[in-house]
Amino acid sequence: MARVTIVGAGIIGLCSAYYARQKGFDVWVIDRDAEGTDSCSTGNAGMIVPSHFVPLAAPGMVSMGIKMMFKAKAPFAFKFPPTLDQILWSWMFMGKADPEHVAKCETILRDLNLESRKLYEAMAEDLGIGYQLVQRGLLMLFKTQKAFSEEKKLAERANEIGINASVHDLDGLKKIDPTVTMNVIGGVHFEDDCHLTPHEFLAALRKKLREMGVHFDLGTSGVNSLTSVQDKVEVTTERGEKFDSDYVVIASGVWSKALAKQVGVGMPMMAGKGYSMTLSNPVETPTVCSLLMEARVAVTPMQNGVRFGGTMELGEPDDYINMDKVKGIAESIPGYFPNFKESDFEGLPIWHGFRPCSPDGLPYIGKLKGNPRVVMASGHSMMGLSLGPITGMLVGEILAGEDSSLPINQLSPNRYVRN
Ligand SMILES: Cc1cc2nc3c(=O)[nH]c(=O)nc-3n(C[C@H](O)[C@H](O)[C@H](O)COP(=O)(O)OP(=O)(O)OC[C@H]3O[C@@H](n4cnc5c(N)ncnc54)[C@H](O)[C@@H]3O)c2cc1C
Known part of the structure; x- marks a missing residue:
């Protein structure tokens, strides 16, 4: 053998x-x-995401990154001073962040994601934990009209290529997930997405x-x-x-x-460091996972509580915990889910992990x-x-x-x- x-x-x-x-x-x-x-x-947001058919290298990402780089609590950072590899990686990333590249990646990302989701169903059954795969979709939640309008276009495209997405106002969102109080103007429900507890x-x-x-x-x-x-x-x-x-x-x-x-x-590969915190006794437990879009925070109900994750700090891997970024995550949550308080997150263990990021x-x-x-x-x-x-x-x-x-x-x- x-x-x-x-x-x-x-x-x-x-x-x-x-x-x-x-x-x-x-x-x-x-x-x-x-x-x-x-x-x-282990500590990631546990989302299985056919909704993510657009690669990280996409139009608007470079300008957004530059704007966020100088804000301490923003969900993006670029490690300084950059290494030579980091500079080269960024150069390659910038070369790819255009509409042609997005169009070229769409089919393969859709197919990989949809096929993987199907395999997850079979695998979870085989492991005897089929019940842990929560197939209720993912909500992209918005507080600003500008970002919501952009996502509506993406939802339209998703439906065109066979990924189910529906647009909702706040009342519609409340029907999809009545278990959590939301303060948003609307959202998109990506119905094929699902979630599990990774560890x-x-x-x-x-x-x-x-x-x-x-x-x-x-x-x-x-x-x-x-x-x-x-x-x-x-x-x-x-x-x-x-x-x-x-x-x-x-x-x-x-x-x-x-x-x-x-x-x-x-x-070429860079680490995209991110953080997560898990509230074991949350004030409310959503039943659907969500992305708080302007804040770029992921929220997932898990077997051991509700997990909140976010931030992308690009650079070589290191174990430094940037408390400004962690604070940025905690601060943003009450804006979307008003029954949560920033103080709920005080003293929680902070997990960090390195997304292995290719430039394209x-x-x-x-x-x-x-x-x-x-x-x-x-x-x-x-x-x-x-x-x-x-x-x-x-x-x-x-x-x-x-x-x-x-x-x-x-x-x-x-x-x-x-x-
Ligand atoms: C905050 C956050 C939230 C995320 N949320 C999601 C999500 O919701 N959905 C999603 O799809 N993805 C998510 N991700 C991304 C996802 O977690 C990663 O893409 C994924 O875990 C990478 O898996 P991997 O097996 O490639 O690497 P890892 O999980 O990092 O595993 C690599 C392993 O290799 C070992 N190793 C390395 N070098 C050596 C060596 N020389 N010898 C022996 N062992 C070695 C390491 O110890 C490690 O255990 C998230 C990431 C972060 C940071």
Whole structure:
């Protein structure tokens, strides 16, 4: 049985293990972290988002970013002084943030998201936690007419391409979610979206994978280097151990860039640091997840309370908690949900995670150039949870040498490699 080593036990690594094992591979998952606490996959907002068919690199993002950069509590930051990689990444991002790029990405993002959502249903049933997948859609909520009008256009486009979205005034929103008091002018209900509690899903998936015979090496040592040697890949751990694997899948989130470099492939990636806080005894518990659009805050009812997440701080990963940004999240919530108070969030543990962001807003999925036995699965930015199952399925197909169930040319991890 051919051995596959998966580096990273976040949502992408675990989903890759699930489908690779189904294809009959001997699967080993290595993570330097014990229970995924370091990963971006645990504390995120838990939303599965067909609504996100527009990539991060889109018109208006650059000017909005520049405006927000100088406001301490704004939901965006750019780390100063920037590294050379950060400057290059930003240059590439700016080159892509135009309508042509958005049009080019629309179909693949829609298909990835809708297919992944379908796979989630089957997977959650298989893990015995089908009830945790809450299929009530997502509400985009607005306080300003300008932003609401923009979203109405997007909702129209969504319906044209087969994603169900409906526009509502406040009374309409109250009927969709009567459990939370809202102070907004209206919103869009993306009906195909859904949500779950990520850390519980990951725990159930790890348990299932163990039952399926997947081997785990968690919390002992990370992977230090990879070397392609004829028909094997030599893996060296941070403790200096070496072993051979028939295939390696790099699913190491924002740290994937370093491993790709090890085997000679330059793959631009920046960390988009974000924060979340979970209120275990909220004054009200919404039944539908929502995005507070002007504030760029995500709100998700979970098994252990209501989670509020946001902020995108672009740069290399670091563990510094920017309290201005955290305050910005807490301050914005009563404006949308008036029964919540900023003080509700005082003293709550603050989680942070690094979105693995590619400059064009598309994930990197495929074999690395010159290394046919090394498969990249990363760069999912703000959609990694959503795209976990479809990424895992595509990885399984690539490993097995099968045709891909979706066209993956646009997702090539070699798209920034100069010939
Ligand atoms: C605030 C916030 C909210 C979000 N909300 C959503 C949402 O609602 N929906 C959505 O779809 N996405 C969301 N995201 C994005 C999503 O969380 C990420 O895209 C996703 O978790 C990335 O998963 P991953 O498996 O690629 O990386 P990670 O989860 O970061 O996993 C990578 C793993 O690799 C390990 N690793 C790294 N290097 C090595 C090495 N050399 N050796 C061994 N192990 C290694 C790390 O320890 C880590 O466990 C959100 C992100 C943030 C920050």
